Amino acid sequence: MSNAGAVTPAGAWVQPIKSRRGFEVILDQLEAALLSGELSVGDRLPGERELAAGFGVSRTSVREALRVLEALGLVEVKRGIEGVTLRNEPGDAFADLLRLHLALGHYEARSVVQFRTVLESWAAAQVAEAADKAVFVRLSEIVDRMADDSLDPLSFHALDVEFHESLIEVCGNGLAALALRGCRTVNRQAMLDGLGIGEWAQTLTELHREHQDLVDAIRSCDPAHAAAAMREHIDRWSLRTVERPGT
Numbered sequence: 001m002s003n004a005g006a007v008t009p010a011g012a013w014v015q016p017i018k019s020r021r022g023f024e025v026i027l028d029q030l031e032a033a034l035l036s037g038e039l040s041v042g043d044r045l046p047g048e049r050e051l052a053a054g055f056g057v058s059r060t061s062v063r064e065a066l067r068v069l070e071a072l073g074l075v076e077v078k079r080g081i082e083g084v085t086l087r088n089e090p091g092d093a094f095a096d097l098l099r100l101h102l103a104l105g106h107y108e109a110r111s112v113v114q115f116r117t118v119l120e121s122w123a124a125a126q127v128a129e130a131a132d133k134a135v136f137v138r139l140s141e142i143v144d145r146m147a148d149d150s151l152d153p154l155s156f157h158a159l160d161v162e163f164h165e166s167l168i169e170v171c172g173n174g175l176a177a178l179a180l181r182g183c184r185t186v187n188r189q190a191m192l193d194g195l196g197i198g199e200w201a202q203t204l205t206e207l208h209r210e211h212q213d214l215v216d217a218i219r220s221c222d223p224a225h226a227a228a229a230m231r232e233h234i235d236r237w238s239l240r241t242v243e244r245p246g247t
Contacts, residue, residue, distance in 0.1 A: 021061075022055065022057035022058070022061030022062075022064075022065070023061050023062075023064040023065035023068060025055070026051075026055055026057070026061070026062065026065035027065055027068065027069070029055075030065075030069070034086075039086065040086070041086050041087065041088045042085065042086060042088055043085070043086050044083050044084065044085050044086075045075070045083065045084045045085075045086070047083060048062045048063060048066075066084055069084075071093065072091075072093045073087065073090055073091020073092060073093035073094075074086065074087060074091075074093075075087060090174075090178055092181075092182075092185070094178055094179065094181075094182040095181060095182035095185035095186065098112070098182045098183070098185075098186050099185065099186045102186050109186075109187065109190065110238075112183050112186060112187060113187075113234065113238045115179075115183060116180070116183050116184075116234055117230075117231055117234045117235075119168070119176055119179060119180055119183075120164065120167065120168070120180070120230050120234060121227040121228075121230040121231050121234075122176075122227070123167050123168050123171050123176065123230075124167065124214070124217070124218055124223075124226040124227050124229065124230040125223035125224070125226050125227040126171045126223070127139075127167060127170060127171065127218050127226070128217070128218045128219075128220065128221050128222060128223045128225070128226035128227075129221070129223045130170075131221045132170070135170050136215070136218065136219050138166060138170075139163065139166065139167065139215050139218065140215055140219075142159055142162055142163045142166065142211075143163065143208065143211045143212050143215050145159055146159050146160075146163075146204075146207065146208040146211055147208050149201065149204065151204060152200075153192060153195035153196055153200065154192065156195065156204060156207065157188075157191060157192060157195065160191075160207075160211075161184060163211060164180065164184065165177065165180060165181065165184075167218075168180045187241070190241045191237075191241050193241065194237075194240045194241030210233055210236060211233075213229060213233075214226075214229050214230060214233050217229030217230075
C-alpha cells in the first residue's frame, strides 16, 4: 500500500493487455489491485504514458478507462501535477446510474419505493433498538422545524431529506446511506410535484403530523413498531407522489 498523495508506481498490478477492449481490462486490473491492497484510496495513479506502456495499450485506451472511472465516481481527475487520485469518498454515480436506468424503463418508480421501504424500515428499527437519546433529540429537532407554517414545498422537502438521511446515517452503514441518497435523488421531482397538489397549508400540517408520529414510534424503542410506522409513512408518501394519477 502506498502513501496517500504519492504517485503509486506502475507495479505488478499493471500487466500487458492481450485481448478484449483495453479499457475493460484496465478496470479489471485496477479492481484486483484495490482488493489485494496494492492500491488504496488516496493513492495517485501513474501518468498516462507510464500506464499505457505498462498495459501495452495506447494512451487513448488509458484515457478512456480514466473517464469511465471518473464517471463511476471512483477517481478524481485534476489537470497538472496532481493527476488522477483514487477518491476517499464515493461520488454520486449510483444516483446517476439509477436515474438513467429509470429513464430507460429498466426499473419502475414503484421498485424504488419498495427498496426505500425495506431500507428505511430497517433503519427505523435499528434506531429504535439502539435507544440513543441524542439521536431522538436530533430527529425531533428536525420535525419541530417542519411545524413552521411559513415553509414552502421546497423548504419542507429540504427538511424531509435531512430527516430521512439523518435516520440512515446514524445506523453507521455507509452503503445504506449512499443507496438512500440515490433513491431519493431519482424521485426528487415526483416528491416536489406531489407536495404541490392540493392546499399546501393542509398538506404541510399532515406531513408534519406524519413525521411526528414516526419519531414517536422510534422513541418507543420498539423496533417492530418503528419499522411498521416507517412502512406506513412511505406508503402514504407513495400514494401522494409516485402512484398519484397521471404519473
